[in-house]
Structures are given as C-alpha cells and as structure tokens.
Amino acid sequence: MNVLFVCSQNKLRSPTAEQVFSRWPGIEVDSAGLNNDAENPVTPENVAWADVIFVMEKMHRNKLSKKYRQYLRVKVVCLGIPDDYDFMDEALVALLQARVPPFLPSPR
Secondary structure, three states: OEEEEEEOOOOOHHHHHHHHOOOOOOOEEEEEEOOOOOOOEOOHHHHHHOOEEEEOOHHHHHHHHHHHHHHOOOEEEEOOOOOOOOOOOHHHHHHHHHHOHHHOOOOO
C-alpha cells in the first residue's frame, strides 16, 4: 500500500507523519506539500502513486481535489490536524498515531 501525507509546506506535519509511519509493515510512505514553495511539492505522479492520501486539514483536501482531480482515484482522509506543531512534536506524533492506523493494514 502506498501512503501519501500532505500538508501545506511539507516542513512539519507531513514529514513527521512520513517518519512516524516509515517502518509500518506493508506500506510505502511519502509526503508532499500543496503550496508552490513547498519543500517537496505535490505532483500528479505522487497523487497517482498513492493508494490512500492523508491531508492535515479540510483546505488541503479541497485544494488537492481542485488541482489534481483527474489523478485522484483513491480515498482522501482528512486528519483534522492544524498547523500548530513543530517537526516530530510529541503531541503531533500522538495525534498521528491515534488517527492514521485505522486506515492502514494491521501490523503483524
């Protein structure tokens, strides 16, 4: 399963998610940002690559749907995580660990 995490800049939330789930069995992870000046911008290729896409906020889902509608063939899950956290912030990691696993294959 290919999992893409998306936020605005790809500096704090989505890279944290990528790191937290990088060793989850049965998945490959990547992260990207929707802003034009993102560290690693979302591309049609990584949208098409993903089996599930996690966005941090509703505005990310809206922007993703508008800009990449023709490539979106998968579930987009909004995690409802505001831009209030630093990279690898303990509270952010806890939120991700609580909200993401129900959508992933069970670890064995």
